[in-house]
Amino acid sequence: MHHNDEDLELLIDKNWCLQNAFDEINQVYYPGGLTTGPQRNRLIEAWGQLVGKTKALAELDLLVVEYGSINKMSKSVRMSPQSIKYLRNFFESLPDDFEQIIPMKSYEFIEGRKCSLEENLYHEFKEVNGNNPTKSIQNLVDEYILAFLNSSGGSIFWGICDDGKVKSLELNSREKDDIKKAIYQKINTIEPSIDPTKIGIHFHKVLEATNGHVLEVNVPKSNSTGLYFNSSGNTWVKVNGCKQKLQGLALQDYIIQRIQDYD
The missing domain is CATH 3.30.950.30 (Schlafen, AAA domain)
Structure with a gap:
């Protein structure tokens, strides 16, 4: 089944937690496929862009803790440990959710x-x-x-x-x-x-x-x-x-x- 970029947009819900994102996206894009695998990874990255850096990193760290290790998480969500580490780097590279607050000025x-x-x-x-x-x-x-x-x-x-x-x-x-x-x-x-x-x-x-x-x-x-x-x-x-x-x-x-x- 062919999916174009418009379909990709429709799949992602910013209210998903990261586990939801894996569950939903893995159903449509087979994690081990030559083309569907990379597409799945792209969609998980797109989920991160949608929810923002802070939430994406927090959710990823939480999942690793819940599974007990990156290797155990890897088996469950069907993403290689190397790809999970790459995913974390990708989330790290997202812009901060907010610009730095400019320190309050003192006005007269x-x-x-x-x-x-x-x-x-x-x-x-x-x-x-x-x-x-x-x-x-x-x-x-x-x-x-x-x-x-x-x-x-x-x-x-x-x-x-x-x-x-x-x-x-x-x-x-x-x-x-x-x-x-x-x-x-x-x-x-x-x-x-x-x-x-x-x-x-x-x-x-x-x-x-x-x-x-x-x-x-x-x-x-x-x-x-x-x-x-x-x-x-x-x-x-x-x-x-x-x-x-x-x-x-x-x-x-x-x-x-x-x-x-x-x-």
Whole structure:
């Protein structure tokens, strides 16, 4: 039975663990065949590209531990020990899931004055109105985190108006802790899941304000060809400096373009 490259795409499911990937792919591509063997290996590599470096390496190491040795794993999944070692090297060579986080800068923010930053592809300003900053931030933070993750990374600053003037959040220690917890709760609903420590949360003190703070949420750029979504299956990207929801055909086109850009 002949399989073309389009068939290969359909076979892989990013929700598979590595054992699932071997089980499913081995059924369609006979591991010992002259042509099907290499195709099977290519598909396992493609699974690694889809799930990303961290998960691929963790799953491979876990399988070796579960089987007890590379030789025992080799017999079970029908891939030579040499090919398993090559597979690990391949997973190692994949790009890190995220770009390195740029260390937080220290900014001088003065209440009522314009700050030195500008809103652009990497910086977003949000004014917080009302007397419940935790709720205001929690309602929107995942949309902005997703938009930056799916684009070029960057920071959202709460406590700065659109015109760049500082209108700080008045926060005590307990309120700062509440906001941090609320942000981490939202990060934990992102799919596929991400390491919450990859998102930087920093409260910058504001001069000429009592307990005044600007909250910065710093988001790295994702190196994955796939996009990140919230628990409702929605996603956002940064386009021309604005946050834009992607759905339907626009979402499909964006993903196709993204995969072509990475190839």
